[in-house]
Amino acid sequence: MKKWLMQDSWRHLIGISISLFALFPLYLVVISSFASSGSLQLTSFVPKEISFKNYQLLFNNPAIPYLTWAKNSLVIAGSVAVLSVIIGSASAFAFSRLAFKGRKTGIQLLLLVQMFPAILAISAVYVIMERVYKFAPEIGLGTQPGLLLVYLGGAMGVNIWLLKGFVDSIPAELDEAAKIDGASAVQTFWLIFVPLAAPVLAVVALLSFIGTFNEFILARLFLVDMENRTIAVGLQQFIGGQYSQNWGPFAAGSILASIPIVIIFLSLQKYIVSGLTAGSVKG
Amino acid sequence: MMYFLRGKVAFTLKIIVISLISAILLMLTQSAFAQREYVIAAFLGLTVLVLALTYLTKISIPLKFFIPGILLLTAFVIGPILYTVTMSGFNYKTGNIISKEEAILQIKARGIEADPSGISFDIKLGRFDGTEAILVSDIANLKYFISTTSSRVAIDPREVTLNEYGVAISAPNFKALTDSELANADKSYSKRHFIYEGEYFIALEGFEAGVVSRQVLEYVPSTDQFKNLVNGKLYSDNGRGNYSLPSDATAILEPGWRAPIWFENYSKIFTDPRVREPLVRVFIWTIVFATATVLTTFALGLLLALALNKPIRGRRIYRSILVLPYAMPSVMSILIWGGMFNTEFGAINALFGTDIAWFSDPNFARLAVILVNLWLGFPYFYLISSGSLQAIPSELLEAAAIDGANSRQIFRKITLPLLLQILSPLLIASFAFNFNNFNLIFLLTGGGPRNELDGEIAGATDILISYTYKIAFGSSTQDLGLASAISLIIFILVASISLYGLRKSKVLESFS
Amino acid sequence: MNTKRFGFAGVIAAAALAVSTLVAPSASAATEIVVWADESRGPNLTKVIAAKGDWVPGYTIKIVTFSSFDALKEAFDKATDASGPDVVVAANDWVPSGAKSGKLAPIVLTAAVKARFNQTQFLDLTYKGKLYGVPVDINNVAMIYNTKLVSSAPTSFGEMVNYYKANKASKGLKAGLCIAGGGMSWGAHSVFSALGANAYQFNSRNKIVYGRTFSAVTFGKNVRTYLLDGKKSNGFFPATDTGCKDNFLAGTVPFAVIGNWEWKDYVAKGFTMNLMPVPGVVAGTYGHMFGSVSGALLTTFAEKHGVEAGAKSLLTNFFASTDGQVRYQALELRPPAEKGAQADASVSAGQRGFGSAASLAGIPQIGAFLNSNKGGANYWDSAPAYWTAVLIDGKNAVSEASKLAAIWRANVEAGKGDL
Structure with missing residues (x-):
């Protein structure tokens, strides 16, 4: 005892x-x-x-459109999460389940690409989006759809790699059975695989959401207009400004921004743990 | 359901979606072409073709899954990487940013020199007998004239109308531009040389003022040289992105352009001690930092996982608290930690009653960086270690216990080796991530402290990626060419470390 | 089947192509002048332009506000004529690199416009004899002292040190003098100078002297006397600027060097204090502080966008005019650079206080010297390194000072050609 x-x-x-x-x-x-x-x-x-001065400042000061920033972050991070998981899981599925020439090379290339120190590529991405802006102002520099595209591209490598680990851990018997029934690969993917992998996909989507939510280096370059900014950029402005160190509103804004993420995180904890380990346990 | 995805409805739907996307892309291709963005237009056009081929034929089934991912990767990751690789072969730094054609235009524009006595006039833009002209008022001498690019006509003061400042606003045969015409005239009038005297002309400095100037530098296209019209000196292309005097290499015309210098940026890394020495120091610290981070976060995470591997009271609460650092947006937590390490005002010194200048002392700054990263990273390893602990077959442990092994022996001989085997890909991934953990260094210490008095460029906590970023974007002289070369070397290093690790852990075996 | 598919898609694609030619974007009319600014100036410029927008007839003016000064700098570094601004409101140290790289375009001011400014202000915005913009705000620092702690203005540096030593324990002082604004290089120049180290030397006729620098021995000994206690810092002057503002406001630091842009924050906190230059070692002398200007700079993109003359007119009609600066500084609350605006009744006491401190002890900030790194490091990096080396690492104050002197001397010599 x-x-x-x-x-x-x-x-x-x-x-x-x-x-x-x-x-x-x-x-x-x-x-x-x-x-x-x-x-x-x-x-x-x-x-x-x-x-409550700091909190009031966030909601009552017209120069600080906090709610708009929050909405922008939700929309951008949410779209990146959903789209990158759909696109990424398709690729991961193909890597994991389909036999084709160059599969090994493909996955190695993917691994290599995501190891490149992407921070220097910012200049190139900026120039590309600047040029896109010239002919399609709706999706170029300074727009949310433009940033979304850049994020999607950037998230692809990591997500495919991560998702592939998960996909490998899902037993292949079911989709093999579907194949025998005469379903095509595309049908197997949508009808068998996606419903089966839904919890895992949700976890990757969540991680992708948090990652995008945190990003500020590209966001502050791309989203210049006050109304377009994300929370990370807006909050960094309070203490990252040349002349100011306003910790109060920064702290208040950070707390409000973190609460929803923490809640989602805690409620999905079980899946996240199994999701995180699934990629590794498979070995 | 199956029928739906197979039937005519699905087929029609697919055709509509693909046509719609193609239509949008075609439209973009066309407007990109119209704006002379040929590379982007070609990429978009190719995309349409590839989409049609992939989804409307049966060329390759895997491709149907890969295409969206491949297109995005190509446009926003592989494209920029290739650009970076290309730039590493160029003299591409402050002073050498633009293209050669652009540089020639700008040197010409800067080759216009204002008359040393600073004569300037109030002017009015307009047309004189139909040609572009300015009505010039020499207010001090009450003289007025109309100047075009080919002639100069004096006007009798009695024939002009003056405004309240004494500036002539109308004259015979002169039709002033209206406000709305001004904006459209900007492009052409700004470049005109309106006749003054001899080599001197009047150049526009805004819509209201003209400055007496002359052209001092002239481009000679046949020999690709610039000629100084005053002293006759000739500046030629020095092969490194500048026009310079053959007799004096430091006498260059600015701006320069980005010029190919092939492998010079790479050789500089190994031969120039001002680049090499900090780089070696930074590289060593990067390895130490990444290793220390992986070890500490894994150790703490594992310790927690072991401690909470039993359904003790309050385990759920612990777990909820312990994942908080992982769930919080890291931008925010890093900045808060930065405030906590403040010497005079920070919570760390207040808590321990110390008076340490954390970010001014190299070793304390390094310690702080590792400590903050421990806070950020241990929940991840806690989560995956506790998941993996449960994955270890309990029969194995029971069998060992029956054989008389004590708990420490079981851990050392069975649990830990198994865990390491299971987790090694994640440990390697964590190493690779921290090797390039830019946000932490950038937001927490900015790479500092550094001692510039001894000629140091890199700070004590700078890791390769933050050091490269500084070279490329941070300092007063930005060297993108050199930074690109360094980042390529970083890439080769990280890639080989990771590939070696992965090979060893046999993850890649399943692809062979 | 296959041909049918292609036919179907082909029809739609052809239709799309037809539609796209109809809605192809036309080149936008070049009647917009785009101005980039940081998070502080941008919103105020926007308000001024909203109230009165016809500074250049026939043009509309669009202000683009960045989330921070760093973000503005990053974007400007990367911008090309596809998205770049026509005018950027920026610090004077952008001029050399911007001009070298071909991002900034020269402008020639008429005598009448030039006369609106103090001629030394143009030095800040000049590179190799050409001017790249017009001065907008004056940036300088001044020392403030907490009048609740210190009753009268200190006359010498030693007086402040003595006050600190005498009251350190009883009043719980955390430091004597700290830098709250401008950082340990720009803001701290007044302290360097008060102890005998000027970044460059002027002769009695206010001309720059080349080939000479400060006396490392005199300065190093002053540092030992006033800032050190043996080899360690005596706590009077912290080597970093973090926490200075908070400590000053909390009453635990009696003297602080603040920037004129943050004066309004201190006033808003209801603080009582007085403004003055940093007193020198000898009573009645003062440490020199940099007075620099931020300018509205003309870019080469303006010419590409076909708004060159319009942008130049905006610079002279708005940024360099009394009316423009009065309207703008009424919101931005920095000391205006333009003489007419300085004399305007709307200029606040704080703005004036900084002005008079500047006239007592200001020297022009000459980017050509300070940005040069021919000596091994530029001024901006070498200055804070000295404080760290001596006050934190306990290195020899005199020998570190002679390193510093050598660096600054070489930089001034090298910068000669850029002036």
């Missing part, structure tokens, strides 16, 4: 201390968001005041 308690107490000790480590910065953000001073209140660990 005592031995068990001992064993459990070290478990709790580790759990508690690392939980504190995980929570500490988050706690500070929460207090800062309720402080009115605008600085990152980090010296006192007990909140001195509870002010």
Whole structure:
């Protein structure tokens, strides 16, 4: 009996201390968001005041269209998540299930491409989208559809690679049975595979959503108009500006932006864990 | 359902969708062509063709799955990568950015020199007997004249109408442009040289002012040289993207253009100590950083996974708290950590009662970077380790226990090796990711601190990617050519490390 | 079957092609002048243009606001004539690189327009004898002191250090003097200068002296006397600017160097303080601070877009005019560069305070010297490195100073040709 308690107490000790480590910065953000001073209140660990000034600023100041930014982020990250998973899973399915010449080369090429330090390619992407803007202003530089296209292209490599791992872990018996029934590869994909892999696809979509939501280097170059910006760009402006360090609104905005993601994350936790490991356990 | 996907309805639907997409793409092709974006037009045109071939014939079934992904990858990943590779062969840096044709135009434009005594006139744009002309008012001397590109006609002061500032606004045979005509006249009038005296002409400086100027530099197309009309000096193409005097290589005309210098950017990496030495230092730190990150995040994640591998009380709560760092948008958490490490005002110093200048001291800055990355990364390894622990067959562990092994032996001899085998692709992926973890370094320390007094370009926490970014976009002299060459070398390094690792872990075996 | 498919698709494609020729975009009319600006200036320029937009007859003016100054710089670095601006409102140190790379175009001002400005301001926007824009705001710093802590203006550097040492424990001071605005290179020049290190030297007739630099021994010894306690920092002057503003506002730092653009923040916090230059080692002298201008710069894209004359007119009629600067600075609240606007009644006390501090101890910021890295590093990188080396790493104050002196001297010499 005592031995068990001992064993459990070290478990709790580790759990508690690392939980504190995980929570500490988050706690500070929460207090800062309720402080009115605008600085990152980090010296006192007990909140001195509870002010909603920062939150009000986000919703009442016409110069800070926070809700519009939130909507933009949701639309862009959401579209990237859905589209890249559809397109990516098709490719992953083909890599995993179809036999064709050059399959190995293809997957190796894909792996190589995503290892290229893409940050330098920004210049080239910028020039391409600038030129697209000249003849199709709706999808070029400065537009959300344009950024969406760039994100989709960029997400392709990682997503196909990740999805392929998942697809491999799904038993092939079912779609082989469908094949015997005379279904074509395309039919097998849509009717058998997609419903079967839905939870896994949802996980990849979520990861893709979070990744896009976080992106700000391309976004701040591409989405210049105030009304077009995403949350990451808008929030970075509070503390990344040349002349200002407004931690208060930044903290408030970050918290509001994180809540939905954290909720989705926590509620899908089970799938995420199985999804993350599926790619590896297969081996 | 099956019928639906196979039947005539589906076929018609497919045709409609493909035709619609083709129609849009064709339209874009056509307008790209109209705007002289031939490369993009060709790509779009080819896309239409490939779409039609793939989806309307039975050439290749796998291609039906790959095409959308391949097209996106080509346009936004492979294309830019090829561009980067190309640029690594060019002298492409501040001062040498534009094309040669453009550079020649600009040198010509800058070769116009204002008269040293600074004579300028108020002017009015218009037409004189139908040709482009300006009505010039020399207010100080009460003189007025009309100047075209071929003639100059003095006007009797009694014949002009003046506005309230004494500027002539009308004269005989002179028809002033209306406000709405001005904008359209901009393009042509801006380039005109209106006759003044001898070599001097009047150049437009806006719509209201003309400045007496002359052309000092003239392009000689036959020999591809620039000639200084005042002192007769000849500037020739120096093969590195500038016109310069043959006698004095430093006397160059600006701007220059991007010129091919083949492998010079690569050889510079190995021969120029100002490039090589920081690069070696940065490379070592990059390896240390990525390795330390993988080890610490994996160790902490595994420790947690082991601790919480039993249904103890509150496990769900722990789990929810512990994944928070992973679920939070990392842009935000990195910036917050940056604030926490502040020397005077930061929570870390306040918590431990220390007075450490975290981001000013190289070693403390490195420690801070690894610590923050640990916070960001351990939940991932916690999640996958606990998933994998459950995947280890319990019979195996029970069998070992029956054989008399204690829990430590079981862990060392069975659990850990199995876990490492299962997780090695993810450990390698994590290494590759952190090798290029630009956001963390960029947002947390900006690569600093660095000691410029000793001629250091790279900061103590700069990793290869952030150092390359600095070379390409960060400093006052931006060298895209050199940065491209370095990024190609980074690519080769990362690719070989990862491929070697993957080969070893036999992931790729399933493709052979 | 196959031919039927192709036929079907062909018909639709042909129809699409026909439609597309009808709706092919026509070249947009070149009557729009596009101005790029950062997150602070952009919104205010937009408001000014919305209130009065007819600065250039026949043109509309479009202001594009970036989310930060860095984002603006990044975009401008990458822009080509396909999307680039006609005018960009930017810092003076953009001029050398922009001109070298062919992104900025020269402009010639008439004598009447030139007369509206202090002639040294044009130095900032000049590269190799050509001017690339018109001055818009003056940027400088000044020292403020917390009047709740310090009753009267300090007359010498030593007086501030003594105050700090005497009150450090009793008032819980975290530092004596810190840099809140302008960073450890630009903003801290006044401290370098107060202790004897100027980035470049002027003779008595205000001409630049080449081939000479500050005395490393004098400066290094001053650093030892005032900033160090043995080999370690005495805590008076922190080597970084982070947290300075917060500490000053919290009353734990009595003196701070702030930028004129942030004055309004301090006023908004209801703070009592006075503005002055940083006092020198000898009573009655002051450390020189940089006075630079931000300019509206003309780009080469304007010519490509066919709006060159229009853009030049916008620069002279709006950016370089009294009316334009008064309207703009009424919102932006920086000291206007144009003389008529400086004299205007709408200029605030803070804007004036910085103006008078600048006239006591300002020197022009000469990008040709400061941006050069012929000495091994440019001014911007070498200056903060000195503070780190001496105040944090405990390196020798004099020998580090002689490295610094050598670097600055070489940079000034190299920058001579660009002026």
